[in-house]
Amino acid sequence: MQSIEKRKAAHLALCLDSASRGTGAGLDHIHLPYDALFEVSDEDLDTRTRIAGIPLRFPLMFGAITGGTALATDFNTTLRKLAQKHGLAMCLGSIRACIEDDSLDITYGTGQVDALFANLGVNEISRYSADLVARKCQKLGCAGLCLHLNGLQEFVQNEGNHSFSCHFDALLRFIESFPMPVLIKEVGSGLGGMCANRLGSLPIAGLETASLGGTSWIRIEASRRQSPISAANVNALNAIGYTLEAAIRDCRNALGDRTLIASGGISHALDLVKSLALGADLVAIAQPLYRVYHDNEAAGLESFVQEWIDIGRLIWRSTGCANLQALRSCLTKPA
Ligand SMILES: Cc1cc2nc3c(=O)[nH]c(=O)nc-3n(C[C@H](O)[C@H](O)[C@H](O)COP(=O)(O)O)c2cc1C
Numbered sequence: 092m093q094s095i096e097k098r099k100a101a102h103l104a105l106c107l108d109s110a111s112r113g114t115g116a117g118l119d120h121i122h123l124p125y126d127a128l129f130e131v132s133d134e135d136l137d138t139r140t141r142i143a144g145i146p147l148r149f150p151l152m153f154g155a156i157t158g159g160t161a162l163a164t165d166f167n168t169t170l171r172k173l174a175q176k177h178g179l180a181m182c183l184g185s186i187r188a189c190i191e192d193d194s195l196d197i198t199y200g201t202g203q204v205d206a207l208f209a210n211l212g213v214n215e216i217s218r219y220s221a222d223l224v225a226r227k228c229q230k231l232g233c234a235g236l237c238l239h240l241n242g243l244q245e246f247v248q249n250e251g252n253h254s255f256s257c258h259f260d261a262l263l264r265f266i267e268s269f270p271m272p273v274l275i276k277e278v279g280s281g282l283g284g285m286c287a288n289r290l291g292s293l294p295i296a297g298l299e300t301a302s303l304g305g306t307s308w309i310r311i312e313a314s315r316r317q318s319p320i321s322a323a324n325v326n327a328l329n330a331i332g333y334t335l336e337a338a339i340r341d342c343r344n345a346l347g348d349r350t351l352i353a354s355g356g357i358s359h360a361l362d363l364v365k366s367l368a369l370g371a372d373l374v375a376i377a378q379p380l381y382r383v384y385h386d387n388e389a390a391g392l393e394s395f396v397q398e399w400i401d402i403g404r405l406i407w408r409s410t411g412c413a414n415l416q417a418l419r420s421c422l423t424k425p426a
Contacts, residue, residue: 096161099158099162106382107381112307112378113303113307113355116355116358117335118369123422126411130411131408131411131413133404136408138150138414138415142206142352143206147206147373148178149177149400151376151400152374153375153380155182155183155237156184158184158185158189159184159188163184166384171201171204174207175205180206182237183207185212186199187215190227210239213275214252216261217258221269225269225271234271236271237299242255243328247309247328249317274296274297275290277332279306280302280303281300281302281337282302283302283337283342288341291342291346297349297350298350298351299354300333300353300371301354301355302337302354302356303356304355305356306378307329335355338355340370353371353373353374354374360399360405363399364403
């Protein structure tokens with residue numbers, strides 16, 4: 092097995108270890124209004140949203156997980172089928188493996204998805220031209236690209252770029268010459284403050300928060316390292332970043348009305364509705380999808396996704412808000 096394939100397989104196994112899960116989205120202190128009359132009926136509820144201008148029927152995205160290993164083929168095909176069936180968005184795992192080796196295209200799954208995004212590390216844009224990446228995106232059926240920032244992960248990873256530093260001007264040039272919408276995300280420490288503002292100044296279609304509380308790439312990579320890092324310093328690196336609430340606030344301020352995807356430790360439909368109320372346009376989940384697929388395969392994923400939509404709709408209706416615009420203002424209005 093090639094080294095990228097091996098690493099992808101190790102990541103899938105390690106993300107299932109409870110030690111690599113964070114403490115969750117941290118939204119317990121947020122209280123949504125509750126309308127005991129349920130005056131918004133199921134038929135009246137409008138859950139539509141958009142990602143980079145593409146319409147979705149429900150504000151959920153299957154976050155970037157995997158590709159580049161045979162273990163991913165059926166998983167990605169199942170996710171593609173469910174995303175298209177329910178009008179959701181999906182992001183493939185990093186496409187670096189199949190840029191290097193076309194025979195791995197199949198591991199990113201098959202099937203049309205209107206709101207499908209490819210994924211690539213910002214690290215890689217010095218290696219591949221915008222043209223080459225765009226051709227691969229088209230071949231995989233993607234409508235856009237999501238670039239990831241993962242400086243801390245790169246440092247802890249054995250094979251990583253230990254001197255990762257993003258060249259902002261090169262990033263700008265890549266985005267300007269890329270013929271499809273570009274999103275940017277972090278991978279587990281979040282986007283906030285000055286960084287969100289810097290990114291917001293780029294001609295991007297939106298941001299994904301990937302804040303603290305979800306899958307920990309520090310812990311996953313630390314457990315694969317040949318030269319160990321002490322537990323105290325792993326904990327310290329793992330504490331760097333932004334909570335979901337702070338990341339949503341800062342990214343929304345930086346983006347205006349461009350797409351904001353909330354992610355990082357979102358583990359149930361109440362977190363989803365709260366994230367929308369705080370200012371996100373949609374929510375992405377990653378590890379929970381692979382957990383369900385690992386335990387119960389395609390049938391398990393199908394009922395999992397249906398349950399998120401059903402319970403998400405119920406919780407949304409219980410706030411008395413009939414659409415995203417109303418939900419966005421429910422935390423600022425008196426109940
Ligand atoms: C097994 C696995 C592989 C991942 N691979 C990628 C990747 O290739 N690119 C990326 O941007 N994020 C990747 N992520 C990060 C997720 O997209 C997401 O930002 C992060 O896991 C937080 O969401 P969660 O708490 O729902 O897992 C991966 C996550 C998991 C669990």
